[in-house]
Amino acid sequence: MSKLTVANITGLRFPEKITGQDRRHFLGGALVVLVAISVVPLFVADYWIFLSTAGFITAITVMGLAIIIGWAGQVTLAGAALLGTSVYITGYLMREGLAGSGGWPFIPALIIGALCPAVLSALIAVPTARFSGIYVMVLTMGLQVTLERTLFTYTWITGGVGADVRINRPKIFGFEFNTDHRYFYLSFSVMVIAAFVMYALRNSRHGRAIQLVRTDRQAAAAVGISPWLYRVVAFGIGGLFIGLAGAMTAPLYESPPALTQYILFQSLFLLAIPVVAGTQSITGLIVVSLTFQILPPALQSHRLSVYLLGGIGLVAGTLVGPRGIVGTTLDFLQQQRDVKSLERASANENDLGEEATDESKKASSNITPSKPATESAKVRKDE
Amino acid sequence: MFQPFIVKASFVTGIASGALYGILAIALVMSFRMSRVVAFVHGGIALSSAFLYWYLVANPARTSGHGTNLAYATKEWPKLPAVILAILLGAGLGILFASVATGRMSKWPRITVTTFALGGMLLFAGITQEIWPGAFEIVPSPFGKGRVSIWGANVSHHQIAVVSILVFLVIVLHLLVTKTKVGVQIRAISDDVEAAEIVGVPVRRVSMGVWCLTGAMAGLGGILLAPMTRLGASVVLFVLIRSLAGAVLGGFNSLPLALLGSMLFGQVEAHVTGGTFGKISSGWREVILMAVLFTGIFIVTRRRRSQFRLTEA
Incomplete structure (x- = not known):
């Protein structure tokens, strides 16, 4: 099973369209998840519904990371900071009264909130696109720390810690998603849409161009694909997914979440999820995201910390190989x-x-x- | 605007913090020379050693969670055995990481090994935080509480010790790498693992040795950084990033240059923070430091491109 050939480790395959077996895997997996999701909330306690909602949103984040890690072959360590940027900016736009900008509706706030990290992520990729992967890591780490120490310290944006600032659940076309159940279904739908967008993107011209740049830069350049441009595009798209997740997180907690959720260690924790799941199967990404979101609180009595879980995940995931644990099991x-x-x-x-x-x-x-x-x-x- | 006493005081502070970054930076450069991998795992090792040291020497009454948890019942040992134990822990963790990774490292692409090192860091940090959940702990220095005034800056004995230890380490390690047989073997492995193996370099033993050494250095770095700030996971990570920046500024390949890079970074930080250029908010400070780091990477990669295949990971 552990095929330690160069081709397998680096994922050196020509990026093909997904057809046949893989396509059936995707649709089959999607169907199972759909049915499970629509039935489960009828039976479980509100707390678990809230956690799963957070899990769906994490899955969107992880899709963004998977695009950067899996398609472009670059490791970004700024995931948590980009997520936090979007959370706080969306929150700032949506809040009403003194502590906010006057209560924007959800959709425009979401668009602005999602675009900010996308732009930041693409900008950091502009200079890094010519560097090796290690320098990309160092620079994204720098971006993470810079955001932590600039944007996150301005309480007029973040809303402060433990302040009684309220962010209302969104109202879309007159329908209020004001209960945990309603927000659960909204987040789930957004996640499903994100998954289909990612799936379509992977099969598209541009998605395959990004993957070709990873597998063979020279070949890509030879057929007229700019490696630099497509690396920037990959970072931008990844940032957009992360931003979308952040915008969905903002109204989830109904008040500004703690800064500790968006520190560097959290970036590593998020990184662990696509490494464990492998970046091929979107269903795998979703399942592992849910597991990683739900496990730490579920095992609280055994004191399983987020860091430990992330560490185990990263180590185990790299040892298993580029297909991840899910991909390897499927194989x-x-x-x-x-x-x-x-x-x-x-x-x-x-x-x-x-x-x-x-x-x-x-x-x-x-x-x-x-x-x-x-x-x-x-x-x-x-x- | 340029007040001489501020400049002088900032200069001294900059040397002290630069030295702190330098110790982890040379550990990073040593392991990078060996395996061409940024050993993020040293951050985790430094954290573990720092917390072990804290647990062995701190006064229980001054811990953040006094009386709430067995983890806060610290021991108040004498400093020397605690330092030795903590360094040994660092060396042990280095070997542990290497024993899992070295065999596979030659076959994996660098980016995968680096991700693995990140995983190691998170894992060690996670385990440490499971055992000692403390944050912002006060840690006594192994060199006592004494302070002296140099050029208007209030310098502790601890800071002087850190600078001396760093300079000593850099000289010894630089001689080790450039003048001894082991150094030649290390450079051979770093150039080409297979070729080194063919000419009879004991690859596994040498790389284990290097990881053991760098692990011990990371442990020492953890012990030395703990008394200078309040000890916590994010603090160690913060220092690790600064060290990384120092190593990058030094081109990530030479120990004296890494020392220089760390010192440079320490100087920039101290002058920006200390007020040589007037009052600068903490946000802008980060942006400036980021710009310094970025410029460093740009210069290094430009110079390096002709020498190594560093442009492709």
């Missing part, structure tokens, strides 16, 4: 299925006679991914 299941179907095929051919069996066995050993290497190694040893 494993797929392989099992392939082996079974081959066995079935060879069993069928068994009836035809002895000679055919040898052929089919040879064929099966050639098709099963892990076998050829060992076979040829054996041959070499024998020689």
Whole structure:
């Protein structure tokens, strides 16, 4: 299973359109999640509904990170700060009275709030696009700290800590999402839309261009794709998803959330999610986001801290490989299925006679991914 | 505007904080020379060692959570054994990280190993915070409370000790890397792991040794930074970022240059904070420091591009 070839680790595959099996995985996974989501809230306590809402919003953040990490192959450490930027700016625009700007409606506040991190993220990518990944890490870390120490310290934007500043739940086209249940369904719908946008984007011309820049810069440049431009675009799109998540977070808590949610360690925690999930399966991203959001409070009696969970996730995720734990599991299941179907095929051919069996066995050993290497190694040893 | 006593005092403060950044910076550069990876994990190691040191020497009555939790029942040991234990912990954590990572490092792309190092940092930080949930703890210095006045700046013995330790470390390590056989082996591994293996360099042993050494240095850095600020996870991370900036300014490849970079960064920070250029808000200070860091990266990568394949990760 652990295929330690260069191609597998770096994800060196030509970025293809997703069709067939993967497409069915996506749609099947989406269907299961849809059904589960619409039924579950009828049975569980409000607290869990609130947590799952936060989980959906985290999933949107993680999609943004997955675009930067998975498609562009760059690690950004400014995730939490970008999220916080959007949370506080949206909150500032939506608040009424003294502590706010006069109570904007939700949609325009959301648009401004989502655009701010997108612009910041793209701007930081403009100079970094020519640097190696390590310097991108250092610079995004710098962005994170700078935002923490500038924007987050202005209480007139953030609303202050523990202040009795209220941000009302949004009202869209006259319908108020004023209960936890209603906001749950709103967040879920936004997440589903985000997932479909991401899915469509991945198959689009531009999405594949971003991925080609990661796998082979020279090839991309040769076919007229500017590596620099598409890296900036990837950071921008990622920032936009993160911004959307932030804008959705602002009215979730109904008051400005604590600054500790948007510090550097939190960036690392967020980074752990796409690393664990792998960046191929959007359903995987959503499931892992929900798990990571719900686990720490659920295991509070065992004192599972967010940092510890994130640390375990990052370490385990990198050890497993670029497909992540979810991707690797899917690969494993797929392989099992392939082996079974081959066995079935060879069993069928068994009836035809002895000679055919040898052929089919040879064929099966050639098709099963892990076998050829060992076979040829054996041959070499024998020689 | 340019008042001489402010400039002089800021200069002295800058040297002290630059030295603090320098210790972690040389640990980062050493491991980078070895494995071409930014060893974020040293931040986690520094945090663990600092908290162990705090637990062993602090006065329980002065901890933030006195009496609420067993984790705050600190020991009040003498300083020396506590320092040694904390450095040993750092070395041990360095080896632990290396034993998981070194075998795989040669096969992984650098960005994956760096992510793994980030994971190590978060993991060590998480475990430390599980054991000692303290934040903003007061930590006594291993060098006592004495202070002297140099050029109008009130300098503690601790700060003088930090500067001397750093200079000593840089000289010794620089000699180790440039003059000894082990140094040649380290440079061979950093240039080409497979070629080094072919000519008989004990790759695994040497890299374990380097990680052990840098882990110990990170541990020492943690112990030394704790008394200068209130100890907490975010404080250690903050210093780590400054160290990273210092190392980057020094080109991430040479120990004396890393020392110089850290000192430069410390100077800029001290002068901006201390008021050499008039009153500057903390927000603008960060922006200025960020600009310094960015300029440094720009210069370094421009110079480096011809020498190394650093443009592709």
